[in-house]
Amino acid sequence: MKKMLLLLFLPFVLFASNMQYELKIYATLLSNLFPNYHTIKVWSDNAKKSNMLSYLSNIKIVKDINNADILIVQRKKDLPKNKIIFATNYLILKHYKREAIGGFYWKKGRPNILFLRSNLFNHHIQLPSSFNDFIEDRL
Amino acid sequence: MKHLLKVYSFIFLSIIVAIFYIYISLQNTQKDLSNNINQLFIMQAKEFALNIKKTIKQHIPKDVYETLKKDKILQNQLSDELSVLTTHTYKYIYLLYRDAYGNYRFLADGSKEDKGEFDERLNVDKKIWDKAYDSQQSTLLSQNNLDGLWISYIAPVVLDGKTEAIIGIDFSSKVPQHIKQTMQPLGNGFIYIFVAIFIMLLILLYQTFLNFRTKKDAITDPLTQAFNRNYLRELLSNINIAKYQIIMLDIDHFKQINDTYGHKIGDNILRDISSMIKELIRGEDIFVRFGGEEFLLFIHKKNSDITLATTIAQRIRKKVQETTFHYEELSINITVSMGVACMPEHFKSISDAIKHADEMLYVAKKEGRNKVISTAYIQREVPKGKTLHINEIQEAIEQQQVICYYQAIFNTQTKKVEKYEALVRIKKDDNIILPNDFLPKIMHTNIYNQLTKIILQTVFTKIKQHQVAISVNLNFSDILNNDIFQIIIEKLEQNKAFASWLIIELLEYELLEATEAFSEKINQIKSYGVKVAIDDFGTGYANYNVFQTIPIDIIKIDGSLIKNIDHSQTSRKIVHSIVVLTKELGIQTVAEFVHSKEVMEITEHLEIDTLQGFYLAKPQEDLLDADKR
Numbered sequence: 183m184k185k186m187l188l189l190l191f192l193p194f195v196l197f198a199s200n201m202q203y204e205l206k207i208y209a210t211l212l213s214n215l216f217p218n219y220h221t222i223k224v225w226s227d228n229a230k231k232s233n234m235l236s237y238l239s240n241i242k243i244v245k246d247i248n249n250a251d252i253l254i255v256q257r258k259k260d261l262p263k264n265k266i267i268f269a270t271n272y273l274i275l276k277h278y279k280r281e282a283i284g285g286f287y288w289k290k291g292r293p294n295i296l297f298l299r300s301n302l303f304n305h306h307i308q309l310p311s312s313f314n315d316f317i318e319d320r321l
Numbered sequence: 322m323k324h325l326l327k328v329y330s331f332i333f334l335s336i337i338v339a340i341f342y343i344y345i346s347l348q349n350t351q352k353d354l355s356n357n358i359n360q361l362f363i364m365q366a367k368e369f370a371l372n373i374k375k376t377i378k379q380h381i382p383k384d385v386y387e388t389l390k391k392d393k394i395l396q397n398q399l400s401d402e403l404s405v406l407t408t409h410t411y412k413y414i415y416l417l418y419r420d421a422y423g424n425y426r427f428l429a430d431g432s433k434e435d436k437g438e439f440d441e442r443l444n445v446d447k448k449i450w451d452k453a454y455d456s457q458q459s460t461l462l463s464q465n466n467l468d469g470l471w472i473s474y475i476a477p478v479v480l481d482g483k484t485e486a487i488i489g490i491d492f493s494s495k496v497p498q499h500i501k502q503t504m505q506p507l508g509n510g511f512i513y514i515f516v517a518i519f520i521m522l523l524i525l526l527y528q529t530f531l532n533f534r535t536k537k538d539a540i541t542d543p544l545t546q547a548f549n550r551n552y553l554r555e556l557l558s559n560i561n562i563a564k565y566q567i568i569m570l571d572i573d574h575f576k577q578i579n580d581t582y583g584h585k586i587g588d589n590i591l592r593d594i595s596s597m598i599k600e601l602i603r604g605e606d607i608f609v610r611f612g613g614e615e616f617l618l619f620i621h622k623k624n625s626d627i628t629l630a631t632t633i634a635q636r637i638r639k640k641v642q643e644t645t646f647h648y649e650e651l652s653i654n655i656t657v658s659m660g661v662a663c664m665p666e667h668f669k670s671i672s673d674a675i676k677h678a679d680e681m682l683y684v685a686k687k688e689g690r691n692k693v694i695s696t697a698y699i700q701r702e703v704p705k706g707k708t709l710h711i712n713e714i715q716e717a718i719e720q721q722q723v724i725c726y727y728q729a730i731f732n733t734q735t736k737k738v739e740k741y742e743a744l745v746r747i748k749k750d751d752n753i754i755l756p757n758d759f760l761p762k763i764m765h766t767n768i769y770n771q772l773t774k775i776i777l778q779t780v781f782t783k784i785k786q787h788q789v790a791i792s793v794n795l796n797f798s799d800i801l802n803n804d805i806f807q808i809i810i811e812k813l814e815q816n817k818a819f820a821s822w823l824i825i826e827l828l829e830y831e832l833l834e835a836t837e838a839f840s841e842k843i844n845q846i847k848s849y850g851v852k853v854a855i856d857d858f859g860t861g862y863a864n865y866n867v868f869q870t871i872p873i874d875i876i877k878i879d880g881s882l883i884k885n886i887d888h889s890q891t892s893r894k895i896v897h898s899i900v901v902l903t904k905e906l907g908i909q910t911v912a913e914f915v916h917s918k919e920v921m922e923i924t925e926h927l928e929i930d931t932l933q934g935f936y937l938a939k940p941q942e943d944l945l946d947a948d949k950r
Contacts, residue, residue, distance in 0.1 A: 200468050272441055289437060290413045290491060291467045294444045318424075318442065 403431025566630030661695030821850030
């Protein structure tokens with residue numbers, strides 16, 4: 183019921199911000215990262231991001247970090263090893279440059295997305311060619 | 322009133338159009354002003370870009386990326402300089418370079434927040450940025466799709482012919498909002514003015530409506546919704562009477578209706594007949610309640626159709642006649658009588674024309690009511706001949722073509738000429754035009770008054786020359802008409818010594834109700850020694866009452882009785898009775914139409930005092946020679 187109400191008001195909420203754009207990017211990103219998953223379990227230390235991602239149908243927000251398929255991280259903290267990390271700003275991406283597969287953040291009013299080739303390789307992630315332009319060897 | 326409404330409507334529309342024009346102009350001005358302000362901001366950004374380029378060239382002569390990569394202090398110094406230029410308007414000012422993969426990365430950033438680190442990648446619209454980078458030309462880029470940004474100015478930094486970096490200046494989306502807000506008071510001011518004008522216009526319209534309603538109430542009869550006498554008074558001073566024909570309408574036996582059914586029913590009848598009349602006339606016609614059950618209609622002439630008013634009057638008469646008025650359980654049939662003045666322009670004044678219509682109404686009533694009598698109707702009874710147009714009659718008067726013929730009247734005993742009857746003629750191009758061909762046309766007009774004056778003067782001249790009695794024909798209504806009466810008195814005063822030779826013959830076909838005023842006037846005329854004769858006595862409107870009300874000296878027995886007197890015993894007996902009566906009253910008699918020896922002998926035998934007719938003498942321009950008298 184809550185989801186229904188949220189979905190009803192979602193277009194109005196999204197219209198007022200960059201959320202709509204961001205949600206579309208996450209939807210594309212997650213479905214390409216986990217093409218065979220029926221439900222993708224996401225953990226985030228950012229409540230807003232968790233809330234936003236909960237609108238996506240194939241996403242399940244989990245509280246147990248160990249149970250998550252991907253960690254969407256905003257702040258520095260100790261994270262379990264071998265988990266797929268995705269940063270929400272440039273500084274965190276820099277911090278987790280050895281673990282994070284990439285990040286999505288807003289810079290100068292523009293959406294910025296980038297992936298680190300080496301970390302994608304470590305996690306055996308093969309992104310579609312349409313993502314090639316966003317894959318970097320260095321930060 | 323309609324004219325006034327048109328003027329108000331025109332003013333109202335003009336103001337609305339003017340306001341609309343001002344509004345459009347203001348919109349254009351706002352747009353121009355907004356564009357000019359935009360240009361100012363863009364010029365300022367160009368100036369910034371030039372200064373940044375100068376600073377870079379000053380500190381970094383070549384290889385910008387490598388130099389800055391090695392010199393952290395220079396990086397910070399450059400960022401600080403960019404930050405000085407960063408304001409609410411110029412939201413982001415930064416310096417980028419293009420890497421080997423064609424991606425754009427920060428060299429320096431003037432932002433305090435959201436600051437790009439050295440070498441950090443920035444997603445930009447590569448197509449446009451590459452174009453600026455490669456062409457080494459500055460570009461203005463609209464940023465409609467980016468939140469918080471309006472436009473971006475991108476300027477390449479070229480050192481030794483090679484693009485080393487590119488300056489990005491992002492304008493805040495608040496700039497156009499600020500411009501719009503700056504313009505807002507102007508737009509609001511206009512709206513306030515517009516609302517104020519609109520309210521004033523509404524008040525003006527309301528006032529006009531109140532004024533219109535008050536004026537309408539003042540000039541409208543509340544019962545019939547026809548115009549009242551107030552309006553008529555105003556109308557008479559402004560109306561161009563040449564454009565109208567006049568109908569005077571009276572509801573037949575209305576007093577009887579009021580007395581029988583009561584005033585409430587009377588009022589209902591007045592109201593319903595008024596509604597009926599209003600439906601049968603046109604918008605340009607004027608409908609006035611003249612008083613009581615009398616109405617005046619001014620029928621607008623669209624062309625020279627002289628019968629228009631008569632046609633409308635007949636339509637009204639017929640409609641009223643065919644309608645049965647139902648009130649409560651009563652069914653009442655009503656008729657109306659109407660008099661029409663077809664050519665009001667030929668009257669001395671509008672009042673005279675209305676008076677004429679009233680006289681025609683009087684005739685309609687006398688002829689049995691439920692009738693329309695018009696000038697045209699009377700004129701149709703005039704024999705066809707060399708009928709003159711009213712303008713020709715006026716011309717004849719001016720050119721002194723009005724003359725008198727004189728027909729001798731003989732004394733039965735002495736066989737001598739006792740007097741003459743003056744008969745008016747118009748002599749035009751050797752043609753002699755008889756009164757029937759011109760008198761009806763000028764009846765009740767000012768021309769008729771002029772003609773009366775001329776005839777009286779001509780007759781007095783003749784009397785002076787020949788010292789003989791001459792009679793002139795006048796209508797009963799001429800005596801009642803103050804203008805003509807004054808002319809008669811004036812001429813009698815001028816010719817006092819010869820006044821006793823004058824005989825005034827009053828034509829009996831004129832309707833007469835011998836009022837006190839009429840008797841007074843006749844007595845005043847007779848005080849000069851003038852004799853009074855009644856013409857055409859014995860038929861038509863003959864009324865023996867006339868002997869009691871008018872001091873008559875002579876009666877002229879009607880020609881229709883005399884001309885058949887040799888064949889008709891009835892005529893002979895009527896004439897005999899008239900002669901017996903007049904002898905008793907001491908009134909002289911004249912037999913007209915004596916056209917044969919037989920008629921002459923019979924009239925002599927009946928002891929008629931004087932004889933007149935073609936058998937004895939025809940009318941001629943001069944008096945008979947002395948030996949023939």
